[in-house]
Amino acid sequence: MTKKLLNKTSTVYLLFSVMLLVVSAPLFYYITNRLYIEETDETLILHKNEFLKYSLPTLTTSEIQNWNKYNRNIKIEPFNNSGNDTIFYKSYYDTLDAEIEPYRELNSSILIEGNPYTYSARVNLVEKEDLMKSIAILFLFIISLFLVGLFVITKRLSVNLWKPFYETLNQIEKFEIDKSNQPNFIETNIEEFNRLNKSIEKLIKKNTLIYHSQREFVENAAHELQTPLAVFQAKIDTLIQNADFTQEQYKMLSSLNDSVSRLNRLNKNLLLLSKMENDIYNEKQTINLNKAIEKHFDFFTEQAKAKYLIIKTDMKEAVTVKSNPVLAEILISNLFLNAIRHNVSGGKVLVTLSNHSLTFSNTGQLQLLGADKLFNRFSKSNPSEQGNGLGLAIIKKIAELNKWKISYSFTNNLHSFSLAF
């Protein structure tokens, strides 16, 4: 599964924040608790030392009862062999609040007038709980604020930071090598992105150059071939006028003549393709497809006779499209030719024209054609066939120029080429 870059960083931040919260909350509680207890213990020891220094020397056994009466938290109790100072937790029932409350208590042995007693001082820990609660809430609030802030800032920052990247991405997505819209990258103040843009620019320039020189080569080659082909054709035309040929020689001449015709057609189609690539046919008009189909209908019906084909049409009235008229004509005749050429004897051709599509279906070999290479130049399903392998490439190119979608399917033993406009 792919995610957007920014979502990916945000997710990581979010995960980190949650983890931090989960781990830090108990840790924080533990540490604060410990610190509080330490402070409490120190207070208890301080109180004890004060007692030992200021109260104990003057205290008499008879005053113990009074002492205990006025001191709620420091009491002198009968000796219970507590030994050295011991500090521990203990709960007392608080009559005022009517509940059991936790205390921290220090017990210590003291001598009053030579008799052993136990010094017992305690500190109520209820305050601690409140304090802890407040601290925890505050802590959570601050840390949440911090994380949310961090999250928002990084998100904003990332969006800004990655903006040039997304712009570059958009430009590359829009780029088509056979169109003249060169991408125009905006200079950024981030070195890496500038490097990226520069490399892409270089790559595109180089590839465009190669593409253009290749295109030029095809065009020049096709053009340059015209003249020698013309000489070839003219020589054959002159040669066959010679009356005294043997049958063998006639056969040879005939195949020579067929070959030069094929060469001529091939060259014409190559020229047509390179002309289309050079945007020579960019002028568009409104074309009535019904008329365009009907115009050549007789011709193709005639062509279909050799194979005893039946051509059927199913056309809606007056379907118009925007296209170059020359190309529209070439498109239709190529679709017809394709449907007739790859047909079987006694088969049929179906032409369906609706408001948004034109489909040519034909009988033919009983299997799906390799759809991936079908529209490539010189891709032939059967190498021995008559066609030059450019027909479908031309159809595709014309569809592309008109921004129509071409598709191929094989259903009910019919090969269908469909144009959606």
Add this chain to the structure above:
Amino acid sequence: MKLLLIEDEQELANSIQTYLKGNSFVCEVVINTRSAIDKISTYDYDCILLDLMLPDGNGFEILKELKRQSKTEGVIIISAKETLETRLEGLQMGADDYLTKPFHLSELLVRIQALIRRKNFKGNNVVSYKEIEIDTLSKTIKVKGRKIDITKKEIDLLLFLIGNENRVLPKSAIAEHLSGDMADMLDNHYFVYAHIKNLKNKLKDAGCSDYIKTVYGLGYKWQND
């Protein structure tokens, strides 16, 4: 009939010259713009065949020169360049026809004939061959004075055959002539065969002699023997 062929490809020029010679055409060849302009300034021609790409300039200059001198020669451009623009430009500048290389010599010949017919015999568009009379304008045929029922394509074929009298016409040339831009033919052997057969039958039914001869493996020939 006098023709001027302006073509720098010597071999092609030779073939055209040879092919046209048989049809009472006198064909002069020049290989550049300069000598072409010399020729057209000095002589009158029935038709000029003009290649656009010449070593010392563009064929359009010759068209301009013809216009400047108010010459009315028919011009057929024969060019390897085939874009709609050059075609339109050529026709706008006074050329009468445009033939893209490579072409069949038989095609060139009938184009020349058609052009000369248009230029020279204003109002009279009848091509005759023995008992056959073809009105190229109204597209009708009379055999021995009687009109026969015939399609436009068959008239086209007949004109092509008669125009190339005594010449072997390969099936590909006939097919290309009949289908025009639809050069990417399927089974032109059958296509041509069917048309020839129909034409033959129609002429025969009208009592016409059989002038269409089959040339083994290659094509057909219009011949009177």
